[in-house]
Amino acid sequence: MSIKLGSSELAKYPFLQEASDYIHETKFDFEEFDRPEMIHIINRAVEKLENELKGKVYSNLDEYEIEIMTFMVSLLLIKSIGLEEVSKKCSLFEAMRVEKFLTSDLSNERSVEKKRLLVQKIFFELFKISIDVNSTSSICKLSVPDYLQRASKMNEQEWKLINRSVKDGYVYLDTDETVRLIRNELSNLIYSRIKNMKVIEIPVSIKSRADELRDKYAGRYVYRNQFKILEYPPCIKHAMEIINKGENLPHSARFMLATYMLAIGKTIEDVIDIFRNSPDYNEKVTRYQVEHLAGKKGSHTKYSVPSCDRLRSEDLCFAIKECENLINPIQFGRRKIT
Ligand code: SF4
Numbered sequence: 001m002s003i004k005l006g007s008s009e010l011a012k013y014p015f016l017q018e019a020s021d022y023i024h025e026t027k028f029d030f031e032e033f034d035r036p037e038m039i040h041i042i043n044r045a046v047e048k049l050e051n052e053l054k055g056k057v058y059s060n061l062d063e064y065e066i067e068i069m070t071f072m073v074s075l076l077l078i079k080s081i082g083l084e085e086v087s088k089k090c091s092l093f094e095a096m097r098v099e100k101f102l103t104s105d106l107s108n109e110r111s112v113e114k115k116r117l118l119v120q121k122i123f124f125e126l127f128k129i130s131i132d133v134n135s136t137s138s139i140c141k142l143s144v145p146d147y148l149q150r151a152s153k154m155n156e157q158e159w160k161l162i163n164r165s166v167k168d169g170y171v172y173l174d175t176d177e178t179v180r181l182i183r184n185e186l187s188n189l190i191y192s193r194i195k196n197m198k199v200i201e202i203p204v205s206i207k208s209r210a211d212e213l214r215d216k217y218a219g220r221y222v223y224r225n226q227f228k229i230l231e232y233p234p235c236i237k238h239a240m241e242i243i244n245k246g247e248n249l250p251h252s253a254r255f256m257l258a259t260y261m262l263a264i265g266k267t268i269e270d271v272i273d274i275f276r277n278s279p280d281y282n283e284k285v286t287r288y289q290v291e292h293l294a295g296k297k298g299s300h301t302k303y304s305v306p307s308c309d310r311l312r313s314e315d316l317c318f319a320i321k322e323c324e325n326l327i328n329p330i331q332f333g334r335r336k337i338t
Contacts, residue, residue: 080210233332
């Protein structure tokens with residue numbers, strides 16, 4: 001007798017073949033996303049994506065039809081945004097969402113057949129890892145080669161084989177550790193789904209939301225390989241002129257200049273060089289500050305370029321006609337690389 005995944009599993013694991021089969025069976029067409037009743041799904045996918053871009057796992061769980069559709073819209077949004085960093089970050093946080101559900105299912109599910117089915121569907125069918133789950137505890141075992149192939153990419157000491165329970169060629173792990181082992185593979189799987197999606201035309205209702213998200217988060221993500229900056233915006237030109245004259249630049253202008261340069265793909269060394277002419281230049285302090293803004297130090301948060309609204313309120317805006325309708329300086333003078 002073959003045991004099938006239930007609707008609650010399809011809701012949590014919408015990347016499985018069964019979820020694609022569901023879409024196929026319902027003969028759903030992408031154009032249907034432009035129907036007014038689909039707005040709820042699109043809003044939900046936008047909310048999920050924004051959570052992920054802010055570094056949070058989206059934990060809300062709805063019925064399987066809604067989850068499968070939300071997953072599909074999320075992939076279309078990411079595809080349409082077209083930024084490598086967004087694709088990678090959302091894939092990672094989608095994988096972490098799966099990790100959360102899978103850990104809970106493998107720990108709390110009472111039916112060992114159900115547990116084994118999940119392991120079969122996710123670990124074996126997707127990643128070719130054989131795992132044996134215990135019927136009475138939350139301990140899993142997997143072969144040493146399968147373990148080493150994943151654990152060798154982890155830096156923490158706890159993943160070293162010497163620190164694990166090993167017997168008869170098997171490594172014994174808690175379910176959360178077992179699931180953690182495949183986070184990268186899950187993330188890569190979702191990333192490759194986005195990359196390989198062949199969509200002739202993204203539905204208008206999704207494309208317009210993707211355009212809004214791209215503009216909203218434009219300052220946070222590097223445009224390297226995506227856009228060519230043909231000209232710096234007036235606010236940046238003005239700050240550069242002051243620096244080049246050897247005059248002092250206020251802290252808010254330094255922040256704007258450094259975040260802008262990092263966002264358009266300048267290296268940390270390039271940005272440090274820009275500040276060399278400042279009257280109070282100190283390489284050590286400047287390096288620390290630039291690395292901090294680039295997310296390499298401290299909280300490891302990459303800082304965004306301030307919005308035009310904020311720069312106006314700080315008297316750092318020197319708008320010209322071409323600035324009309326801009327939300328962020330990063331949008332000025334750019335051309336998409338085709
Ligand atoms: S409108 Fe924006 S881009 Fe233009 S000068 Fe002002 S802050 Fe800079």
